[in-house]
Amino acid sequence: MTLASNDLPFSWPIRVYYEDTDAQGVVYYANYFRYMERARTEWLRALGVDQSRLLNEQRRMFVVTETKAEFIAPAKFNDQVVVTARLAGLTRATFDIEQNVYLNSLEGQLLLRGGVKAAFLNADTLRPLRVPAEFFQGSSL
Amino acid sequence: MTLASNDLPFSWPIRVYYEDTDAQGVVYYANYFRYMERARTEWLRALGVDQSRLLNEQRRMFVVTETKAEFIAPAKFNDQVVVTARLAGLTRATFDIEQNVYLNSLEGQLLLRGGVKAAFLNADTLRPLRVPAEFFQGSSL
Amino acid sequence: MTLASNDLPFSWPIRVYYEDTDAQGVVYYANYFRYMERARTEWLRALGVDQSRLLNEQRRMFVVTETKAEFIAPAKFNDQVVVTARLAGLTRATFDIEQNVYLNSLEGQLLLRGGVKAAFLNADTLRPLRVPAEFFQGSSL
Amino acid sequence: MTLASNDLPFSWPIRVYYEDTDAQGVVYYANYFRYMERARTEWLRALGVDQSRLLNEQRRMFVVTETKAEFIAPAKFNDQVVVTARLAGLTRATFDIEQNVYLNSLEGQLLLRGGVKAAFLNADTLRPLRVPAEFFQGSSL
Numbered sequence: 412m413t414l415a416s417n418d419l420p421f422s423w424p425i426r427v428y429y430e431d432t433d434a435q436g437v438v439y440y441a442n443y444f445r446y447m448e449r450a451r452t453e454w455l456r457a458l459g460v461d462q463s464r465l466l467n468e469q470r471r472m473f474v475v476t477e478t479k480a481e482f483i484a485p486a487k488f489n490d491q492v493v494v495t496a497r498l499a500g501l502t503r504a505t506f507d508i509e510q511n512v513y514l515n516s517l518e519g520q521l522l523l524r525g526g527v528k529a530a531f532l533n534a535d536t537l538r539p540l541r542v543p544a545e546f547f548q549g550s551s552l
Numbered sequence: 553m554t555l556a557s558n559d560l561p562f563s564w565p566i567r568v569y570y571e572d573t574d575a576q577g578v579v580y581y582a583n584y585f586r587y588m589e590r591a592r593t594e595w596l597r598a599l600g601v602d603q604s605r606l607l608n609e610q611r612r613m614f615v616v617t618e619t620k621a622e623f624i625a626p627a628k629f630n631d632q633v634v635v636t637a638r639l640a641g642l643t644r645a646t647f648d649i650e651q652n653v654y655l656n657s658l659e660g661q662l663l664l665r666g667g668v669k670a671a672f673l674n675a676d677t678l679r680p681l682r683v684p685a686e687f688f689q690g691s692s693l
Numbered sequence: 694m695t696l697a698s699n700d701l702p703f704s705w706p707i708r709v710y711y712e713d714t715d716a717q718g719v720v721y722y723a724n725y726f727r728y729m730e731r732a733r734t735e736w737l738r739a740l741g742v743d744q745s746r747l748l749n750e751q752r753r754m755f756v757v758t759e760t761k762a763e764f765i766a767p768a769k770f771n772d773q774v775v776v777t778a779r780l781a782g783l784t785r786a787t788f789d790i791e792q793n794v795y796l797n798s799l800e801g802q803l804l805l806r807g808g809v810k811a812a813f814l815n816a817d818t819l820r821p822l823r824v825p826a827e828f829f830q831g832s833s834l
Numbered sequence: 835m836t837l838a839s840n841d842l843p844f845s846w847p848i849r850v851y852y853e854d855t856d857a858q859g860v861v862y863y864a865n866y867f868r869y870m871e872r873a874r875t876e877w878l879r880a881l882g883v884d885q886s887r888l889l890n891e892q893r894r895m896f897v898v899t900e901t902k903a904e905f906i907a908p909a910k911f912n913d914q915v916v917v918t919a920r921l922a923g924l925t926r927a928t929f930d931i932e933q934n935v936y937l938n939s940l941e942g943q944l945l946l947r948g949g950v951k952a953a954f955l956n957a958d959t960l961r962p963l964r965v966p967a968e969f970f971q972g973s974s975l
Contacts, residue, residue, distance in 0.1 A: 428734055430582065430727045432575035434629040434889075435957070439571055440898045441867035445712045448864070452710055463771035466857075475863045479902035485960075488575040489745035534858070537908075569875055571868045575748075576816070581757045582730070585723035586853045593851055604912035607716075616722045620761035626819075630886035675717070678767075712862055716855035716911040723853065770857040 420497035420509075421457060422517055423450040427490045437485035443523055444478060447510045450494035451527070454508075460546050470534040476505060480525035484514075491515055492522065498550045505530050506542050561638035561650075562598060563658055564591040568631045578626035584664055585619060588651045591635035592668070595649075601687050611675040617646060621666035625655075632656055633663065639691045646671050647683050702779035702791075703739060704799055705732040709772045719767035725805055726760060729792045732776035733809070736790075742828050752816040758787060762807035766796075773797055774804065780832045787812050788824050843920035843932075844880060845940055846873040850913045860908035866946055867901060870933045873917035874950070877931075883969050893957040899928060903948030907937075914938055915945065921973045928953050929965050 425446050433439040455462060455473075465471045486492050493513050500507035505528050512523035531540045566587050574580040596603060596614075606612045627633050634654050641648035646669050653664035672681045707728050715721040737744060737755075747753045768774050775795050782789035787810050794805035813822045848869050856862040878885060878896075888894045909915050916936050923930035928951050935946035954963045 426731075426734075428727070428731050429574045429576065430580055430730060433570045434573035434575070434577045435570065435895060435897070436575045440901065441571065441864050441871070444864035444867060445710070448712060449708075449710050452708075461771070463769070466770070472858060474858070475905060477902070477904045478863065479900070481900045482898060487745070488748070489743070567872075567875075569868070569872050571871060576754060576756070581760065582723050582726035585726060586851070589723070589853060590849075590851050593849075602912070604910070607911075613717060615717070616764060618761070618763045619722065620759070622759045623757060628886070629889070630884070711856045711858065712864065714857035715852045716857070716859045717852065718857045721853055 419517060420495040420511075421450070421454040422493045422495045422513075423453045424491060424493050425449060427486050427488055427492065429488060431486075432488045437487050440480075440482060443480060443482075443512060443525070446492070446494050446512065447478075447480075447496075447525060447527065448475075450496045450510060451508060454496035455546070458546055458550060466534055471540065472532055472534045473529050474532055475527045476530050477528040478525065480523055482523055484520055484522045486512070486514065486522055493517060493519070498547050499526065501542065501544055501547065503541050504539055506547070560658060561636040561652075562591070562595040563634045563636045563654075564594045565632060565634050566590060568627050568629055568633065570629060572627075573629050578628055581621075581623060584621060584623075584653060584666070587633070587635050587653065588619075588621075588637075588666060588668065589616075591637045591651060592649060595637035596687070599687055599691060607675055612681065613673055613675045614670050615673055616668045617671050618669040619666065621664055623664055625661055625663045627653070627655065627663055634658060634660070639688050640667065642683060642685055642688065644682050645680055647688070701799060702777040702793075703732070703736040704775045704777045704795075705735045706773060706775050707731060709768050709770055709774065711770060713768075714770050719769055722762075722764060725762060725764070725794060725807070728774070728776050728794065729760075729762075729778075729807060729809065730757075732778045732792060733790060736778035737828070740828055740832060748816055753822065754814055754816045755811050756814055757809045758812050759810040760807065762805055764805055766802055766804045768794070768796065768804055775799060775801070780829050781808065783824060783826060783829065785823050786821055788829070842940060843918040843934075844873070844877040845916045845918045845936075846876045847914060847916050848872060850909050850911055850915065852911060854909075855911045860910055863903075863905060866903060866905075866935060866948070869915070869917050869935065870901075870903075870919075870948060870950065871898075873919045873933060874931060877919035878969070881969055881973060889957055894963065895955055895957045896952050897955055898950045899953050900951040901948065903946055905946055907943055907945045909935070909937065909945055916940060916942070921970050922949065924965060924967060924970065926964050927962055929970070 431438050431442045495511045497509045499509040509526045514520040531542050572579050572583045636652045638650045640650040650667045655661040713724045777793045779791045781791040791808045796802040813824050854865045918934045920932045922932040932949045937943040
C-alpha cells in the first residue's frame with residue numbers, strides 16, 4: 412500500500428435536511444452514523460467494491476463491530492458537511508476506518524471525530540471471513 | 553365479522569423522542585408513517601399474526617401499496633400520542649387500514665388522519681397472494 | 694408563469710444506502726417521504742429559496758399539510774433513483790407539488806407516484822401566511 | 835449517592851420494527867443510538883427530570899459529547915430488547931452513562947455494550963453549565 416502522509420482522505424459531501432435534525436435545531440447525534448456509512452459506502456465504491464453484488468452474488472457483507480464518535484460542534488439544517496473515510500488499521504479479522512465530519516470542506520471546522528471497526532462476514536452463516544486486503548490496494552494506510 | 557359502530561379501534565401509545573422531531577420543533581412528517589406501522593404491527597400481533605414467522609417460515613409478507621396522511625396539528629418532543637388501526641376495507645387482493653393519531657388518548661386532539669392500502673406477497677417472487685381474510689376475524693369492518 | 698407541457702420537471706438523484714432499507718430488502722416505505730423532501734428542498738434552492746434564512750431571519754417556514762404515495766415498485770440497496778418536484782397547484786393558502794420516483798433516470802421505471810400539499814406558516818405563531826407565489830416564478834404550472 | 839453493586843440498572847423495553855432494520859435483516863447500527871436515547875430519556879423521566887420543560891421553560895438541555903458502542907450480536911425484526919442506562923461517572927462538566935442492550939430481558943443475551951458522555955448546556959448560547967448532580971440523587975454510581 413502507498414503511504415503518503417499528506418494524502419487527502421476520501422471525502423463525501425452531504426447536505427443536512429430536515430429529516431436529519433431534531434428539536435434542538437441541530438443534526439440528531441445518531442444520524443452522524445448514517446452520514447459516516449454513506450461516506451464508507453462511497454469510499455468502497457471508489458475502491459471498486461460493489462456491496463450489492465457482494466451481498467447478492469457472493470453472500471458476503473461488511474458489518475460494523477465497534478464505533479465511536481466525539482461530537483465537537485453541531486451541524487445545522489441546510490449546512491453542507493463533508494465526511495471522510497480513511498483506512499487506519501487492517502488485520503486478518505477486522506479493519507479500522509477513521510472518519511471525521513467537517514463543515515463545508517476539509518478546510519472547514521471539525522464537527523465530529525470518529526471511526527468504526529468493521530469485519531467481513533458470510534451473509535448466511537454470519538461467520539467472519541478473512542478481510543479482503545486487496546480491496547484496499549491503493550488506499551493509504 | 554362483527555360490526556359495532558361504537559367499537560373502539562385498536563390503538564397503540566407512542567412517546568415522541570428527539571429522534572422523531574426536526575428543527576421545526578415538531579415530529580418530522582415522514583416519521584408519522586413509522587408510527588403508523590408500529591400500530592399496524594401491534595394490531596396484527598393482537599390479532600395473532602406473527603409477521604416474523606410469516607416471513608421466515610412461510611416467506612409471506614405484507615406490503616403497503618398506497619398511503620396518505622392529512623397533518624392536522626403537530627406532535628412535539630415528549631408528547632404521548634396514540635395511533636389507531638382499523639380495518640376499513642378488504643378485497644381478494646388488498647385491504648385498507650384507517651389510521652389516526654391523537655394526542656394523549658383517543659379522547660385527545662386529532663393530530664393526523666391517514667391510512668394505508670396493503671397487499672400480501674410471496675416474499676421470494678414478490679407476487680401478490682390472496683389476502684388472508686381469516687387474519688381479520690374478530691376485527692370489525 | 695411559463696407553461697410548456699414538454700418541460701422536464703425538476704429532478705434530484707438519490708442513492709439508496711443501508712439506512713434507507715429494511716429487512717424486506719427494499720427501501721422502507723416511510724423513507725420515500727424523506728427522499729421527497731430532499732427533492733423539494735433542492736427544488737426550492739434551485740428557485741432561489743433559502744429555507745434556513747427564511748426560518749432564522751424571517752421566522753417563516755413551509756409545512757406539509759397532506760401527502761400521499763402509491764408504491765409501484767421497490768428501490769433496493771445501492772440503487773440510484775431520481776425524485777421529481779413539480780408545482781401542480783397554487784392557491785392563496787396552499788400549493789401542491791407532484792413528486793415521482795424513478796429508477797436511475799427520468800426515463801427509468803416509475804417506482805412511486807406521489808405528492809404533497811404544503812402551506813406557508815409564521816414559525817412562531819404557526820399561523821398560515823399567503824403562499825408567496827413569486828417564489829415559483831419560472832416554475833411551470 | 836447510594837452504591838450497591840448488585841443494583842439492577844434502569845432498563846427500558848423496546849420492540850424492533852421494520853423501520854429499525856436494514857437489508858442485512860438486522861437492526862441498522864445507527865438505530866441502536868436511537869434506542870439508547872429512548873432509554874436515557876425514560877431513565878431521566880424516572881428520576882423526575884422533564885426534558886421538555888427544561889428546554890422550553892429553562893432553556894437548558896442535555897447533549898451527547900461522545901458515544902461508543904460495541905456490536906456483539908444483532909437484534910432482528912420483531913425481537914424485544916431491553917436497553918439499560920446507568921450513571922457511571924459525574925464531574926462538574928460532564929457525566930457518563932453506561933448503556934447495554936440485551937435480548938428479551940436483563941438475563942438475555944448481551945447484544946451491545948456502549949455508553950455516552952453528556953453535558954448540560956444553555957440552549958440559547960450552547961455554553962456548558964454545571965451538571966446538576968441533584969438530578970441523579972438516588973441513582974447508584
